[in-house]
Amino acid sequence: MPLRLYAAFIYVFLYAPIALIVFFSFNAGRYAMDWQGFSLEWYGKAFTNPIIVKALVTSITIASCTSIIATTVGTLCALGLERMRGWLRQLFDALIYIAIMVPGVVIGISTLIAFVTVFDAVNPTLEAIGMVRLQMGLWTVIAAHVLFNLAVVVLIIRARLAGMDRSLVEASEDLYATPFATFRQVVLPALMPSILAGLLLSFTFSFEDFIIAFFVAGPNTTLPIYVFSSIRRGVTPEINAIGTAVLLTSLTLLMLAQFLLRARTRSR
Amino acid sequence: MASAPASRSKAVTALLVAPAGLFFFFLLVLPLVVVIIYSFGARADAGGYAPAFTLENYANLPARGQAFFNTLTLAPLGTLLTVLFAYPLAYFLAVKASPNSRTLLLVLVIVPFWTSQLLRYYAWIMILGSKGIPSWLAYLGIADLRIINTPWAVLIGAVYGFLPLMVLPIYVSLEKLDKRLLEASADLGADSWRTFRQVTLPLSLPGVATGSMLVFILLMGEYILPQLLGGGKVFFIGNALVDLFLQSRNWPFGAAVSTALVAIMFVTIVVYMRFVLSRGDVRRAALV
Numbered sequence: 001m002p003l004r005l006y007a008a009f010i011y012v013f014l015y016a017p018i019a020l021i022v023f024f025s026f027n028a029g030r031y032a033m034d035w036q037g038f039s040l041e042w043y044g045k046a047f048t049n050p051i052i053v054k055a056l057v058t059s060i061t062i063a064s065c066t067s068i069i070a071t072t073v074g075t076l077c078a079l080g081l082e083r084m085r086g087w088l089r090q091l092f093d094a095l096i097y098i099a100i101m102v103p104g105v106v107i108g109i110s111t112l113i114a115f116v117t118v119f120d121a122v123n124p125t126l127e128a129i130g131m132v133r134l135q136m137g138l139w140t141v142i143a144a145h146v147l148f149n150l151a152v153v154v155l156i157i158r159a160r161l162a163g164m165d166r167s168l169v170e171a172s173e174d175l176y177a178t179p180f181a182t183f184r185q186v187v188l189p190a191l192m193p194s195i196l197a198g199l200l201l202s203f204t205f206s207f208e209d210f211i212i213a214f215f216v217a218g219p220n221t222t223l224p225i226y227v228f229s230s231i232r233r234g235v236t237p238e239i240n241a242i243g244t245a246v247l248l249t250s251l252t253l254l255m256l257a258q259f260l261l262r263a264r265t266r267s268r
Numbered sequence: 269m270a271s272a273p274a275s276r277s278k279a280v281t282a283l284l285v286a287p288a289g290l291f292f293f294f295l296l297v298l299p300l301v302v303v304i305i306y307s308f309g310a311r312a313d314a315g316g317y318a319p320a321f322t323l324e325n326y327a328n329l330p331a332r333g334q335a336f337f338n339t340l341t342l343a344p345l346g347t348l349l350t351v352l353f354a355y356p357l358a359y360f361l362a363v364k365a366s367p368n369s370r371t372l373l374l375v376l377v378i379v380p381f382w383t384s385q386l387l388r389y390y391a392w393i394m395i396l397g398s399k400g401i402p403s404w405l406a407y408l409g410i411a412d413l414r415i416i417n418t419p420w421a422v423l424i425g426a427v428y429g430f431l432p433l434m435v436l437p438i439y440v441s442l443e444k445l446d447k448r449l450l451e452a453s454a455d456l457g458a459d460s461w462r463t464f465r466q467v468t469l470p471l472s473l474p475g476v477a478t479g480s481m482l483v484f485i486l487l488m489g490e491y492i493l494p495q496l497l498g499g500g501k502v503f504f505i506g507n508a509l510v511d512l513f514l515q516s517r518n519w520p521f522g523a524a525v526s527t528a529l530v531a532i533m534f535v536t537i538v539v540y541m542r543f544v545l546s547r548g549d550v551r552r553a554a555l556v
Contacts, residue, residue: 007360007373010353014380014431017391024394033399073287080284083277092285095292101533102300103489105506106526109513110299113317113523117302147295150288179280208384211491211506215513224386231390231496243387254382258375 018247025240042241052226052242059207059223062138066145067203073146074153075195079187081154082161099151108215111144115216136218144212149202156201160194193260200257204250300530306523315517325524332525335508338494340532342419342504343487346426347480353427354434354479359468361435362442374439381432389425389496396421396497417499425497426487433486434479441475442468481540488533505529 025043029036046052081092119134126133168190172182210224217225223246230236310320329336361373380388394400396416405413415421445468453463487493491506500507505525512522 003356003360003364006356007365010357010431011376013428014377017388017395017428018380018383020391020394021387031399033394033397073291076284077288080281080288083281084285092288092292095296099292099296101485101537102296102530103486103506103533105489105491105509106303106530107296107299109509109522109526110303111295112513113306113519114295114299114302116316143291143295147291150291154288204382208386210386214510224384227384227386227390228492231386231393239387239390243384243390247383247387250383251379254379 021240021243021247024237025244027237027240030237042237043245046238046241046245049238051221052223052238055221055223055226058138058220062141062145062213062222063203063207065138065142066149066206067199069142070146070149070202070206071153071195071199074150074198075157075191077150078154078157078161081158096151096154099147100155104148104209104211107144107148108212111140111147111212112215115140136216138217138220140216140218141213141220141222144216145202145206145209148212149205152205153198153202156194156198157191160191164190197257197260200253200260204253204257208250303523303526306520307527309520309523311518311520315519317519320520325521326528328521329524329528332505332508332512335503335505335525336528338419338502339488339504339506339529342422342426342494342502343484343490346423346430346487347484349423350427350430350434350483351438351476351480354431355438355472355476357431358435358438358442358472358475362439362445363468374436377432377435385429385492386496388429389493392421392425392428392497396424416497417501419498419502421497421499422494422502425493426483426490429493430483430486433482437478437482438472438475441472445471481537484536485533488536489529 024033024035026038026040027035028039028041077092081089084092115136123133164187168186169182172186173179177185208224210222210228213222213225214228223242227239227242230239306317307325308321308323310318310322310324312318357377361370361377365373393416396402398416402413402415405411415424449467449471450463453467454460458466489506490504491510494502494504494507498504498507505528509522509525509529512518512525
Protein backbone atom coordinates (compact mmCIF):
# COMPACT_ATOMS: atom_id res chain seq x y z
CA MET A 1 0.00 0.00 0.00
CA PRO A 2 2.72 2.57 0.78
CA LEU A 3 4.26 1.64 -2.57
CA ARG A 4 0.98 2.40 -4.32
CA LEU A 5 0.86 5.80 -2.62
CA TYR A 6 4.42 6.45 -3.64
CA ALA A 7 3.61 5.59 -7.26
CA ALA A 8 0.65 7.98 -7.16
CA PHE A 9 2.93 10.69 -5.79
CA ILE A 10 5.41 10.16 -8.65
CA TYR A 11 2.67 10.41 -11.27
CA VAL A 12 1.50 13.69 -9.76
CA PHE A 13 5.13 14.87 -9.74
CA LEU A 14 5.47 13.95 -13.43
CA TYR A 15 2.23 15.50 -14.63
CA ALA A 16 1.62 18.51 -12.38
CA PRO A 17 4.11 20.76 -14.25
CA ILE A 18 2.63 19.82 -17.62
CA ALA A 19 -0.89 20.36 -16.31
CA LEU A 20 0.19 23.75 -15.02
CA ILE A 21 1.28 24.90 -18.48
CA VAL A 22 -1.95 23.72 -20.07
CA PHE A 23 -4.05 25.25 -17.27
CA PHE A 24 -2.40 28.68 -17.38
CA SER A 25 -2.53 28.79 -21.18
CA PHE A 26 -6.25 29.53 -20.68
CA ASN A 27 -5.58 32.24 -18.11
CA ALA A 28 -6.96 35.70 -18.84
CA GLY A 29 -4.32 37.39 -16.67
CA ARG A 30 -0.75 38.24 -17.59
CA TYR A 31 1.02 36.79 -14.60
CA ALA A 32 2.08 33.25 -13.88
CA MET A 33 0.38 31.44 -10.98
CA ASP A 34 -2.32 34.11 -10.82
CA TRP A 35 -5.64 32.86 -12.23
CA GLN A 36 -7.80 35.65 -13.67
CA GLY A 37 -10.49 33.63 -15.45
CA PHE A 38 -10.81 31.63 -18.65
CA SER A 39 -9.68 33.10 -21.94
CA LEU A 40 -8.32 32.03 -25.30
CA GLU A 41 -6.64 35.40 -25.68
CA TRP A 42 -3.06 34.05 -25.52
CA TYR A 43 -3.69 31.52 -28.25
CA GLY A 44 -4.91 34.35 -30.47
CA LYS A 45 -1.92 36.50 -29.56
CA ALA A 46 0.59 33.70 -30.07
CA PHE A 47 -0.67 32.65 -33.47
CA THR A 48 -1.00 36.16 -34.85
CA ASN A 49 2.46 37.17 -33.68
CA PRO A 50 4.50 37.26 -36.92
CA ILE A 51 7.75 36.39 -35.12
CA ILE A 52 6.22 33.27 -33.59
CA VAL A 53 4.60 32.21 -36.84
CA LYS A 54 7.88 32.67 -38.71
CA ALA A 55 9.81 30.71 -36.02
CA LEU A 56 7.21 27.95 -36.25
CA VAL A 57 7.54 27.77 -40.05
CA THR A 58 11.35 27.72 -39.73
CA SER A 59 11.21 24.90 -37.18
CA ILE A 60 8.79 22.84 -39.27
CA THR A 61 10.96 23.33 -42.38
CA ILE A 62 14.12 22.25 -40.53
CA ALA A 63 12.43 19.28 -38.87
CA SER A 64 10.84 18.07 -42.13
CA CYS A 65 14.10 18.22 -44.11
CA THR A 66 16.06 16.70 -41.22
CA SER A 67 13.69 13.79 -40.72
CA ILE A 68 13.49 12.94 -44.43
CA ILE A 69 17.28 13.11 -44.99
CA ALA A 70 18.20 11.39 -41.71
CA THR A 71 15.72 8.57 -42.27
CA THR A 72 16.81 7.98 -45.89
CA VAL A 73 20.55 8.11 -45.18
CA GLY A 74 20.14 6.16 -41.92
CA THR A 75 18.08 3.38 -43.49
CA LEU A 76 20.56 2.99 -46.36
CA CYS A 77 23.42 2.93 -43.86
CA ALA A 78 21.75 0.26 -41.71
CA LEU A 79 21.16 -1.89 -44.81
CA GLY A 80 24.79 -1.43 -45.87
CA LEU A 81 26.19 -2.20 -42.42
CA GLU A 82 24.21 -5.45 -42.46
CA ARG A 83 26.36 -6.55 -45.44
CA MET A 84 29.64 -5.36 -43.95
CA ARG A 85 32.21 -7.12 -41.76
CA GLY A 86 35.56 -6.15 -40.28
CA TRP A 87 37.16 -2.93 -39.15
CA LEU A 88 35.11 -0.60 -41.35
CA ARG A 89 31.92 -1.82 -39.74
CA GLN A 90 33.44 -1.38 -36.27
CA LEU A 91 34.43 2.14 -37.26
CA PHE A 92 30.82 2.93 -38.22
CA ASP A 93 29.59 1.41 -34.96
CA ALA A 94 32.00 3.59 -33.01
CA LEU A 95 30.95 6.72 -34.94
CA ILE A 96 27.27 6.00 -34.31
CA TYR A 97 27.84 5.74 -30.56
CA ILE A 98 30.05 8.83 -30.50
CA ALA A 99 27.37 10.81 -32.37
CA ILE A 100 24.85 9.82 -29.69
CA MET A 101 27.17 10.25 -26.71
CA VAL A 102 28.76 13.63 -27.46
CA PRO A 103 26.60 16.29 -25.74
CA GLY A 104 24.48 18.57 -27.93
CA VAL A 105 26.39 21.62 -26.76
CA VAL A 106 29.68 20.13 -28.02
CA ILE A 107 28.06 19.08 -31.34
CA GLY A 108 26.79 22.66 -31.69
CA ILE A 109 30.16 24.22 -30.92
CA SER A 110 32.25 21.86 -33.03
CA THR A 111 29.99 22.14 -36.09
CA LEU A 112 29.94 25.94 -35.66
CA ILE A 113 33.75 26.07 -35.61
CA ALA A 114 34.03 23.68 -38.54
CA PHE A 115 31.48 25.61 -40.62
CA VAL A 116 33.14 28.95 -39.91
CA THR A 117 36.60 27.55 -40.72
CA VAL A 118 35.40 26.03 -44.00
CA PHE A 119 33.46 29.19 -44.96
CA ASP A 120 36.49 31.39 -44.29
CA ALA A 121 38.64 29.13 -46.43
CA VAL A 122 36.20 28.77 -49.31
CA ASN A 123 34.40 32.12 -49.51
CA PRO A 124 37.25 34.22 -51.03
CA THR A 125 37.48 31.75 -53.93
CA LEU A 126 33.70 31.59 -54.33
CA GLU A 127 33.50 35.38 -54.43
CA ALA A 128 36.34 35.57 -56.94
CA ILE A 129 34.44 33.37 -59.38
CA GLY A 130 31.24 35.28 -58.70
CA MET A 131 29.34 32.67 -56.72
CA VAL A 132 27.27 33.08 -53.56
CA ARG A 133 29.06 33.33 -50.23
CA LEU A 134 28.44 30.40 -47.91
CA GLN A 135 26.90 31.38 -44.60
CA MET A 136 24.97 29.97 -41.65
CA GLY A 137 21.34 29.29 -42.38
CA LEU A 138 18.67 26.65 -42.23
CA TRP A 139 20.88 24.22 -44.11
CA THR A 140 23.60 24.33 -41.44
CA VAL A 141 21.02 23.47 -38.77
CA ILE A 142 19.62 20.69 -40.95
CA ALA A 143 23.12 19.25 -41.52
CA ALA A 144 23.93 19.22 -37.80
CA HIS A 145 20.51 17.75 -36.91
CA VAL A 146 20.82 15.02 -39.55
CA LEU A 147 24.08 13.85 -37.97
CA PHE A 148 22.49 13.12 -34.60
CA ASN A 149 19.21 11.71 -35.92
CA LEU A 150 20.98 9.59 -38.50
CA ALA A 151 22.69 7.66 -35.70
CA VAL A 152 19.35 7.12 -33.95
CA VAL A 153 17.68 5.93 -37.17
CA VAL A 154 20.51 3.44 -37.85
CA LEU A 155 20.00 1.93 -34.38
CA ILE A 156 16.22 1.64 -34.85
CA ILE A 157 16.44 0.09 -38.34
CA ARG A 158 19.17 -2.29 -37.25
CA ALA A 159 17.11 -3.57 -34.35
CA ARG A 160 14.36 -4.34 -36.85
CA LEU A 161 16.73 -6.00 -39.33
CA ALA A 162 18.14 -8.17 -36.55
CA GLY A 163 14.64 -9.41 -35.70
CA MET A 164 13.69 -10.04 -39.33
CA ASP A 165 12.95 -13.49 -40.66
CA ARG A 166 15.84 -14.26 -43.04
CA SER A 167 13.98 -17.17 -44.60
CA LEU A 168 11.67 -14.72 -46.38
CA VAL A 169 14.65 -13.17 -48.16
CA GLU A 170 15.99 -16.60 -49.03
CA ALA A 171 12.61 -17.71 -50.32
CA SER A 172 12.42 -14.63 -52.51
CA GLU A 173 15.88 -15.35 -53.91
CA ASP A 174 14.98 -18.98 -54.54
CA LEU A 175 12.03 -17.74 -56.57
CA TYR A 176 14.48 -15.88 -58.84
CA ALA A 177 13.62 -12.38 -57.65
CA THR A 178 16.35 -9.88 -58.47
CA PRO A 179 18.08 -8.40 -55.39
CA PHE A 180 16.22 -5.15 -55.99
CA ALA A 181 12.86 -6.89 -56.29
CA THR A 182 13.58 -8.77 -53.06
CA PHE A 183 14.40 -5.49 -51.38
CA ARG A 184 11.31 -3.70 -52.67
CA GLN A 185 8.83 -6.51 -52.09
CA VAL A 186 10.17 -8.24 -48.97
CA VAL A 187 12.67 -6.14 -47.00
CA LEU A 188 11.16 -2.69 -47.44
CA PRO A 189 7.60 -3.60 -46.35
CA ALA A 190 9.03 -5.39 -43.30
CA LEU A 191 11.09 -2.31 -42.41
CA MET A 192 8.26 0.18 -43.00
CA PRO A 193 7.04 0.53 -39.38
CA SER A 194 10.60 1.24 -38.19
CA ILE A 195 11.23 3.67 -41.05
CA LEU A 196 8.09 5.61 -40.17
CA ALA A 197 9.00 5.54 -36.47
CA GLY A 198 12.47 6.86 -37.32
CA LEU A 199 10.89 9.61 -39.41
CA LEU A 200 8.62 10.70 -36.57
CA LEU A 201 11.32 10.45 -33.90
CA SER A 202 13.83 12.48 -35.89
CA PHE A 203 11.16 15.06 -36.69
CA THR A 204 10.45 15.45 -32.97
CA PHE A 205 14.12 15.55 -31.94
CA SER A 206 14.86 18.16 -34.59
CA PHE A 207 11.74 20.21 -33.82
CA GLU A 208 12.55 20.35 -30.10
CA ASP A 209 16.29 20.87 -30.31
CA PHE A 210 17.46 24.13 -28.87
CA ILE A 211 21.17 23.92 -28.23
CA ILE A 212 22.49 22.85 -31.67
CA ALA A 213 20.30 25.35 -33.51
CA PHE A 214 21.34 28.05 -31.02
CA PHE A 215 24.91 27.74 -32.36
CA VAL A 216 24.47 27.12 -36.08
CA ALA A 217 21.18 28.83 -37.01
CA GLY A 218 22.91 32.12 -37.85
CA PRO A 219 20.30 34.91 -37.89
CA ASN A 220 17.37 32.46 -38.02
CA THR A 221 15.05 31.89 -35.09
CA THR A 222 13.54 28.46 -34.49
CA LEU A 223 10.61 27.96 -32.14
CA PRO A 224 12.75 26.59 -29.25
CA ILE A 225 15.14 29.54 -29.66
CA TYR A 226 12.16 31.92 -29.46
CA VAL A 227 10.73 30.11 -26.43
CA PHE A 228 14.12 30.09 -24.69
CA SER A 229 14.70 33.79 -25.21
CA SER A 230 11.21 34.71 -24.00
CA ILE A 231 11.65 32.55 -20.90
CA ARG A 232 14.83 34.47 -20.20
CA ARG A 233 13.01 37.77 -20.60
CA GLY A 234 10.55 36.61 -17.96
CA VAL A 235 7.47 34.45 -17.83
CA THR A 236 5.05 35.36 -20.61
CA PRO A 237 1.63 33.77 -20.98
CA GLU A 238 2.06 33.36 -24.75
CA ILE A 239 4.60 30.65 -23.96
CA ASN A 240 1.90 28.62 -22.19
CA ALA A 241 -0.29 28.73 -25.29
CA ILE A 242 2.53 27.83 -27.69
CA GLY A 243 3.69 25.16 -25.24
CA THR A 244 0.25 23.56 -25.03
CA ALA A 245 -0.11 23.52 -28.81
CA VAL A 246 3.38 22.07 -29.30
CA LEU A 247 2.81 19.55 -26.51
CA LEU A 248 -0.35 18.30 -28.14
CA THR A 249 1.30 18.02 -31.57
CA SER A 250 4.44 16.24 -30.38
CA LEU A 251 2.45 13.87 -28.17
CA THR A 252 0.29 12.92 -31.13
CA LEU A 253 3.37 12.29 -33.29
CA LEU A 254 5.10 10.25 -30.58
CA MET A 255 2.05 8.14 -29.81
CA LEU A 256 1.97 7.41 -33.54
CA ALA A 257 5.66 6.43 -33.50
CA GLN A 258 5.09 4.24 -30.44
CA PHE A 259 2.12 2.63 -32.13
CA LEU A 260 4.15 1.89 -35.27
CA LEU A 261 7.04 0.41 -33.27
CA ARG A 262 4.55 -1.78 -31.46
CA ALA A 263 2.86 -2.84 -34.68
CA ARG A 264 6.08 -4.55 -35.64
CA THR A 265 6.03 -6.85 -32.61
CA ARG A 266 2.43 -7.78 -33.26
CA SER A 267 2.97 -8.46 -36.96
CA ARG A 268 5.73 -10.92 -36.18
CA MET B 269 22.15 -11.26 -53.42
CA ALA B 270 24.58 -14.10 -52.87
CA SER B 271 24.53 -14.94 -56.57
CA ALA B 272 25.67 -11.42 -57.57
CA PRO B 273 29.37 -11.07 -58.35
CA ALA B 274 31.33 -10.21 -55.21
CA SER B 275 32.73 -6.96 -56.58
CA ARG B 276 29.31 -5.67 -57.58
CA SER B 277 27.94 -6.59 -54.16
CA LYS B 278 30.77 -4.65 -52.53
CA ALA B 279 30.04 -1.64 -54.68
CA VAL B 280 26.39 -1.70 -53.60
CA THR B 281 27.43 -1.90 -49.95
CA ALA B 282 29.78 1.05 -50.40
CA LEU B 283 27.01 3.09 -52.07
CA LEU B 284 24.63 2.30 -49.21
CA VAL B 285 26.92 3.50 -46.43
CA ALA B 286 28.63 6.32 -48.36
CA PRO B 287 26.10 9.10 -47.61
CA ALA B 288 26.15 8.29 -43.87
CA GLY B 289 29.95 8.07 -44.01
CA LEU B 290 30.10 11.57 -45.52
CA PHE B 291 27.85 12.95 -42.78
CA PHE B 292 29.92 11.29 -40.06
CA PHE B 293 33.15 12.52 -41.60
CA PHE B 294 32.19 16.14 -42.30
CA LEU B 295 29.91 16.78 -39.35
CA LEU B 296 31.40 14.64 -36.59
CA VAL B 297 35.02 13.61 -37.19
CA LEU B 298 36.15 16.79 -38.92
CA PRO B 299 34.50 19.17 -36.39
CA LEU B 300 35.88 17.22 -33.43
CA VAL B 301 39.37 17.25 -34.96
CA VAL B 302 39.06 21.00 -35.60
CA VAL B 303 38.04 21.51 -31.95
CA ILE B 304 41.11 19.59 -30.77
CA ILE B 305 43.37 21.64 -33.06
CA TYR B 306 41.76 24.91 -31.88
CA SER B 307 42.25 23.92 -28.26
CA PHE B 308 46.01 24.33 -28.80
CA GLY B 309 45.59 27.71 -30.53
CA ALA B 310 45.47 31.29 -29.33
CA ARG B 311 42.60 33.78 -29.15
CA ALA B 312 42.62 36.28 -32.02
CA ASP B 313 42.39 39.92 -30.95
CA ALA B 314 38.84 40.30 -32.27
CA GLY B 315 37.83 36.94 -30.80
CA GLY B 316 37.84 33.65 -32.63
CA TYR B 317 40.98 31.71 -33.39
CA ALA B 318 44.60 32.49 -34.27
CA PRO B 319 46.97 29.68 -35.26
CA ALA B 320 49.48 28.80 -32.54
CA PHE B 321 50.66 25.85 -30.56
CA THR B 322 50.28 26.39 -26.85
CA LEU B 323 49.10 24.44 -23.83
CA GLU B 324 47.93 27.66 -22.22
CA ASN B 325 44.24 26.90 -22.77
CA TYR B 326 44.54 23.65 -20.86
CA ALA B 327 46.57 25.33 -18.12
CA ASN B 328 43.74 27.85 -17.90
CA LEU B 329 41.03 25.25 -17.24
CA PRO B 330 40.94 26.05 -13.48
CA ALA B 331 39.60 29.49 -14.46
CA ARG B 332 36.36 27.63 -15.18
CA GLY B 333 36.88 25.39 -12.14
CA GLN B 334 33.49 26.30 -10.68
CA ALA B 335 31.68 24.97 -13.76
CA PHE B 336 33.68 21.75 -13.62
CA PHE B 337 33.05 21.46 -9.89
CA ASN B 338 29.28 22.02 -10.26
CA THR B 339 29.02 19.54 -13.12
CA LEU B 340 31.13 16.89 -11.45
CA THR B 341 29.23 17.08 -8.17
CA LEU B 342 25.66 17.77 -9.32
CA ALA B 343 25.66 15.28 -12.22
CA PRO B 344 26.56 12.25 -10.03
CA LEU B 345 24.34 13.52 -7.21
CA GLY B 346 21.44 14.07 -9.63
CA THR B 347 21.99 10.56 -11.01
CA LEU B 348 21.97 9.06 -7.52
CA LEU B 349 18.78 10.91 -6.54
CA THR B 350 17.13 9.80 -9.77
CA VAL B 351 17.97 6.17 -8.93
CA LEU B 352 16.51 6.58 -5.43
CA PHE B 353 13.26 8.06 -6.76
CA ALA B 354 12.97 5.76 -9.78
CA TYR B 355 13.66 2.43 -8.08
CA PRO B 356 10.52 2.15 -5.93
CA LEU B 357 8.36 3.11 -8.91
CA ALA B 358 10.06 0.56 -11.18
CA TYR B 359 9.63 -2.04 -8.42
CA PHE B 360 5.96 -1.16 -8.08
CA LEU B 361 5.41 -1.42 -11.85
CA ALA B 362 7.28 -4.70 -12.25
CA VAL B 363 6.23 -6.56 -9.12
CA LYS B 364 3.13 -5.04 -7.54
CA ALA B 365 1.09 -3.43 -10.33
CA SER B 366 -1.67 -5.50 -11.89
CA PRO B 367 -0.76 -6.80 -15.37
CA ASN B 368 -3.80 -5.05 -16.86
CA SER B 369 -2.79 -1.54 -15.86
CA ARG B 370 0.95 -2.11 -16.21
CA THR B 371 1.33 -1.10 -19.88
CA LEU B 372 -0.69 2.06 -19.43
CA LEU B 373 1.23 3.05 -16.30
CA LEU B 374 4.51 2.44 -18.12
CA VAL B 375 3.49 4.59 -21.11
CA LEU B 376 2.45 7.33 -18.65
CA VAL B 377 5.98 7.33 -17.22
CA ILE B 378 7.52 7.77 -20.68
CA VAL B 379 5.19 10.42 -22.10
CA PRO B 380 6.62 13.42 -20.18
CA PHE B 381 10.08 12.54 -21.42
CA TRP B 382 8.90 13.15 -24.98
CA THR B 383 7.55 16.61 -24.32
CA SER B 384 9.79 19.61 -24.79
CA GLN B 385 12.51 19.88 -22.17
CA LEU B 386 12.38 23.69 -22.34
CA LEU B 387 8.69 23.73 -21.48
CA ARG B 388 8.97 21.25 -18.63
CA TYR B 389 11.70 23.26 -16.95
CA TYR B 390 9.76 26.44 -17.66
CA ALA B 391 6.91 24.94 -15.64
CA TRP B 392 9.33 24.33 -12.78
CA ILE B 393 10.39 27.98 -12.90
CA MET B 394 6.76 28.81 -12.10
CA ILE B 395 6.49 26.12 -9.41
CA LEU B 396 9.74 26.89 -7.62
CA GLY B 397 9.66 30.64 -8.25
CA SER B 398 8.57 33.16 -5.64
CA LYS B 399 4.87 32.74 -6.51
CA GLY B 400 5.03 28.96 -6.31
CA ILE B 401 6.06 26.64 -3.51
CA PRO B 402 7.90 29.33 -1.47
CA SER B 403 4.71 31.41 -1.25
CA TRP B 404 2.72 28.37 -0.03
CA LEU B 405 5.39 27.64 2.54
CA ALA B 406 5.15 31.22 3.71
CA TYR B 407 1.56 30.44 4.85
CA LEU B 408 3.04 27.71 7.01
CA GLY B 409 5.42 30.19 8.56
CA ILE B 410 8.50 29.20 6.59
CA ALA B 411 9.38 32.55 5.09
CA ASP B 412 12.02 33.59 2.59
CA LEU B 413 12.85 30.15 1.37
CA ARG B 414 14.62 30.35 -1.98
CA ILE B 415 14.64 27.27 -4.18
CA ILE B 416 14.92 28.59 -7.71
CA ASN B 417 18.49 29.40 -8.81
CA THR B 418 20.00 27.12 -6.15
CA PRO B 419 21.62 23.70 -6.59
CA TRP B 420 18.39 22.23 -5.13
CA ALA B 421 16.38 23.49 -8.08
CA VAL B 422 18.88 21.93 -10.48
CA LEU B 423 18.67 18.61 -8.61
CA ILE B 424 14.85 18.66 -8.63
CA GLY B 425 15.00 19.38 -12.35
CA ALA B 426 17.45 16.52 -12.89
CA VAL B 427 15.19 14.02 -11.12
CA TYR B 428 12.14 15.37 -12.94
CA GLY B 429 13.79 15.40 -16.34
CA PHE B 430 15.46 12.01 -16.24
CA LEU B 431 13.21 9.84 -14.05
CA PRO B 432 11.57 8.15 -17.06
CA LEU B 433 14.95 7.25 -18.50
CA MET B 434 15.91 5.59 -15.21
CA VAL B 435 12.61 3.80 -14.53
CA LEU B 436 12.62 1.94 -17.85
CA PRO B 437 15.87 -0.07 -17.59
CA ILE B 438 15.25 -0.86 -13.90
CA TYR B 439 11.75 -2.00 -14.76
CA VAL B 440 13.08 -4.22 -17.55
CA SER B 441 15.59 -5.95 -15.26
CA LEU B 442 13.02 -6.41 -12.47
CA GLU B 443 10.44 -7.76 -14.86
CA LYS B 444 12.84 -10.44 -16.11
CA LEU B 445 13.40 -11.55 -12.54
CA ASP B 446 12.18 -15.07 -11.89
CA LYS B 447 9.40 -14.79 -9.29
CA ARG B 448 10.17 -18.34 -8.08
CA LEU B 449 13.42 -17.00 -6.62
CA LEU B 450 11.38 -14.77 -4.32
CA GLU B 451 9.22 -17.70 -3.24
CA ALA B 452 12.30 -19.85 -2.66
CA SER B 453 13.81 -17.11 -0.51
CA ALA B 454 10.60 -16.85 1.54
CA ASP B 455 10.41 -20.64 1.93
CA LEU B 456 13.92 -20.61 3.29
CA GLY B 457 12.75 -18.28 6.03
CA ALA B 458 13.97 -14.91 4.79
CA ASP B 459 11.73 -11.96 5.63
CA SER B 460 10.68 -9.66 2.80
CA TRP B 461 13.38 -7.06 3.51
CA ARG B 462 16.08 -9.70 3.45
CA THR B 463 14.70 -11.18 0.23
CA PHE B 464 14.77 -7.74 -1.34
CA ARG B 465 18.30 -7.05 -0.18
CA GLN B 466 19.79 -10.42 -1.08
CA VAL B 467 17.76 -11.47 -4.13
CA THR B 468 15.83 -8.67 -5.82
CA LEU B 469 18.32 -5.83 -5.48
CA PRO B 470 21.41 -7.70 -6.77
CA LEU B 471 19.45 -9.04 -9.73
CA SER B 472 18.18 -5.59 -10.68
CA LEU B 473 21.63 -3.97 -10.62
CA PRO B 474 22.11 -4.26 -14.40
CA GLY B 475 19.06 -2.03 -14.91
CA VAL B 476 20.32 0.44 -12.32
CA ALA B 477 23.72 0.47 -14.07
CA THR B 478 22.26 1.12 -17.54
CA GLY B 479 19.91 3.82 -16.28
CA SER B 480 22.63 5.57 -14.29
CA MET B 481 24.95 5.59 -17.26
CA LEU B 482 22.32 7.15 -19.55
CA VAL B 483 21.29 9.79 -17.04
CA PHE B 484 24.86 10.62 -16.05
CA ILE B 485 25.95 11.13 -19.68
CA LEU B 486 23.00 13.41 -20.38
CA LEU B 487 23.46 15.41 -17.16
CA MET B 488 27.16 15.96 -17.83
CA GLY B 489 26.40 17.80 -21.08
CA GLU B 490 23.32 19.63 -19.80
CA TYR B 491 22.82 23.28 -20.69
CA ILE B 492 19.11 24.10 -20.48
CA LEU B 493 18.56 22.70 -16.98
CA PRO B 494 21.22 24.74 -15.14
CA GLN B 495 20.44 27.77 -17.32
CA LEU B 496 16.73 27.82 -16.50
CA LEU B 497 16.59 26.40 -12.97
CA GLY B 498 20.07 27.49 -11.87
CA GLY B 499 19.46 30.96 -13.28
CA GLY B 500 23.12 31.60 -14.16
CA LYS B 501 24.13 31.07 -10.53
CA VAL B 502 24.48 27.31 -10.70
CA PHE B 503 26.19 26.71 -14.01
CA PHE B 504 27.53 23.60 -15.69
CA ILE B 505 30.33 23.11 -18.21
CA GLY B 506 27.71 23.43 -20.96
CA ASN B 507 26.87 26.93 -19.76
CA ALA B 508 30.53 27.87 -19.55
CA LEU B 509 30.91 26.71 -23.17
CA VAL B 510 28.04 28.82 -24.46
CA ASP B 511 29.47 31.80 -22.61
CA LEU B 512 32.98 31.23 -23.99
CA PHE B 513 31.82 30.83 -27.58
CA LEU B 514 29.04 33.37 -27.86
CA GLN B 515 29.90 36.05 -25.25
CA SER B 516 33.65 36.27 -24.70
CA ARG B 517 34.37 34.65 -28.09
CA ASN B 518 37.44 32.91 -26.71
CA TRP B 519 37.25 29.97 -29.08
CA PRO B 520 40.56 28.23 -28.28
CA PHE B 521 39.78 28.21 -24.55
CA GLY B 522 36.24 27.02 -25.30
CA ALA B 523 37.70 24.29 -27.49
CA ALA B 524 39.93 23.20 -24.60
CA VAL B 525 36.93 23.12 -22.24
CA SER B 526 34.90 21.02 -24.74
CA THR B 527 37.82 18.64 -25.22
CA ALA B 528 38.13 18.31 -21.43
CA LEU B 529 34.37 17.65 -21.09
CA VAL B 530 34.34 14.94 -23.76
CA ALA B 531 37.55 13.44 -22.32
CA ILE B 532 36.04 13.30 -18.81
CA MET B 533 32.88 11.65 -20.16
CA PHE B 534 34.91 9.15 -22.15
CA VAL B 535 37.16 8.24 -19.22
CA THR B 536 34.16 7.92 -16.91
CA ILE B 537 32.43 5.54 -19.30
CA VAL B 538 35.56 3.40 -19.73
CA VAL B 539 36.30 3.28 -15.98
CA TYR B 540 32.65 2.53 -15.30
CA MET B 541 32.58 -0.36 -17.75
CA ARG B 542 35.80 -1.68 -16.22
CA PHE B 543 35.01 -1.52 -12.54
CA VAL B 544 31.31 -1.11 -11.84
CA LEU B 545 30.46 -3.67 -14.47
CA SER B 546 33.44 -5.93 -13.80
CA ARG B 547 31.01 -8.60 -12.69
CA GLY B 548 30.45 -10.44 -15.95
CA ASP B 549 26.77 -11.17 -15.34
CA VAL B 550 26.02 -7.52 -14.68
CA ARG B 551 27.84 -6.43 -17.82
CA ARG B 552 26.13 -8.91 -20.06
CA ALA B 553 22.72 -7.95 -18.82
CA ALA B 554 23.29 -4.20 -18.58
CA LEU B 555 24.29 -3.41 -22.12
CA VAL B 556 21.74 -5.35 -24.11
